[in-house]
Amino acid sequence: MAAEDEQETPYRRALAAAASGAGDARSDGGAVIEPPEGVLDTEAKQLLYDLVAIPSPSGEEAAAAEHLIEYFESHGREAWTDEVGNVHAPADDSVLLTSHVDTVPGDIPVRIEDGVLHGRGSVDATGPLVAMAVAAVETGVSFVGVVGEERDSRGARHLVAERDEPDAVVNGEPSGWDAVTLGYRGFLPGTYVATSESGHTSRPERNAIQDAMDWWDRVEDAFAADEWTPVFEGVTPKPVSIEGGTSDDGLSVEATMEVQFRIPPGMDAGALREVADGELESGTVQWREAIPPVMASPRNPVARAFRVAIRAVGGDPSQLRKTGTSDMNLYADAWDCPMATYGPGDSALDHTPEERLPLAEFDRAVSVLERACERLQGSESE
Numbered sequence: 001m002a003a004e005d006e007q008e009t010p011y012r013r014a015l016a017a018a019a020s021g022a023g024d025a026r027s028d029g030g031a032v033i034e035p036p037e038g039v040l041d042t043e044a045k046q047l048l049y050d051l052v053a054i055p056s057p058s059g060e061e062a063a064a065a066e067h068l069i070e071y072f073e074s075h076g077r078e079a080w081t082d083e084v085g086n087v088h089a090p091a092d093d094s095v096l097l098t099s100h101v102d103t104v105p106g107d108i109p110v111r112i113e114d115g116v117l118h119g120r121g122s123v124d125a126t127g128p129l130v131a132m133a134v135a136a137v138e139t140g141v142s143f144v145g146v147v148g149e150e151r152d153s154r155g156a157r158h159l160v161a162e163r164d165e166p167d168a169v170v171n172g173e174p175s176g177w178d179a180v181t182l183g184y185r186g187f188l189p190g191t192y193v194a195t196s197e198s199g200h201t202s203r204p205e206r207n208a209i210q211d212a213m214d215w216w217d218r219v220e221d222a223f224a225a226d227e228w229t230p231v232f233e234g235v236t237p238k239p240v241s242i243e244g245g246t247s248d249d250g251l252s253v254e255a256t257m258e259v260q261f262r263i264p265p266g267m268d269a270g271a272l273r274e275v276a277d278g279e280l281e282s283g284t285v286q287w288r289e290a291i292p293p294v295m296a297s298p299r300n301p302v303a304r305a306f307r308v309a310i311r312a313v314g315g316d317p318s319q320l321r322k323t324g325t326s327d328m329n330l331y332a333d334a335w336d337c338p339m340a341t342y343g344p345g346d347s348a349l350d351h352t353p354e355e356r357l358p359l360a361e362f363d364r365a366v367s368v369l370e371r372a373c374e375r376l377q378g379s380e381s382e
Helices: 003-018 043-053 062-074 126-139 154-162 208-222 269-278 301-312 327-334 359-377
Strands: 087-089 092-100 111-113 116-118 141-146 169-172 179-184 186-197 236-246 252-263 284-287 318-322 339-342 356-358
Touching (some): 043 062, 043 116, 062 126, 062 141, 092 126, 092 154, 116 359, 126 141, 126 169, 126 359, 141 359, 154 327, 169 327, 169 359, 179 301, 186 269, 208 269, 252 269, 269 284, 301 339, 301 359, 356 359
Parallel strands (some): 169 339, 179 318
Antiparallel strands (some): 111 116, 116 356, 236 252
16 A cells, blocks of 8 residues: 555544544544654554544444454455444454454543554553454454443454354453463442431431441452452452432432452352342342353463464563453353463553553564464464
């Protein structure tokens, strides 16, 4: 593609489609600062910059998805979006590369400084997404960019319900270019609701708000781990919001608390619910659909392929267990094939105002992905 066409199509036109105004204004009110001349010296880096510059918070992924489709089509690959918005570019199903198109909200000016790309999604997970798109084109393996991972994983849930199982899966999340992630804790959300009779605040009887706080204190005590237990191996209970007060009719006090639990491998959601429900003295908990934990074997073919690939690019591979949850949990629950999670970036920067990705790390990650895919395709020996 000529330089003039690159300037017009991948950057200017796609960015203009996502922006509500002219120049450097983004549709989310953020800024896009033109990169220094010569920094985006490969198509891969240009695609990365373009997609970080296009806002794609959960529920608003369409413009980024369209740009991904244009990239695949420009390389002779068939690509489309399904009914929930996932981007499909099917090919050799010996490997499925998949990452999420959406990001969390956040206005971080998109810019490149000293070879580092700053911007929302540069780490979580537009960096891994673009590295996978480039590797999929270079190696001919299948690719899916899923939507809604940061909210409810609707894209991944739709994918496992509608798509045939591939031979292997690489999920895209930041692990650092020289590491591969094998484990994630599961996730269980719920809503605690309690009601008590209204009364004068001078009276000693406890109300629904106190009942909610007391229940949560007992839950935290029930799941308290000793100081030697790794976070990955324990339950993390977390209240995320609480509302309470006198009802509209003035006859009762109401309390509602949104809670989340991270589930370690070796425990299922049913056992966790039983413990939490056992601490109830009043009120009820409405549990929602759980995501099970996952711990892949370090000896599975995907993990082995990445160790070999990282060494070939000059790294010393490491294996990670993460305390959060990802779409890999859903893939492992639905598909009986080897898998792991990989992608450039420091996950400590996920969702933060400091989100940034060194372009050199992105390049190395693309090289690692290509080598790992070739190995899994059977075209590269030990």
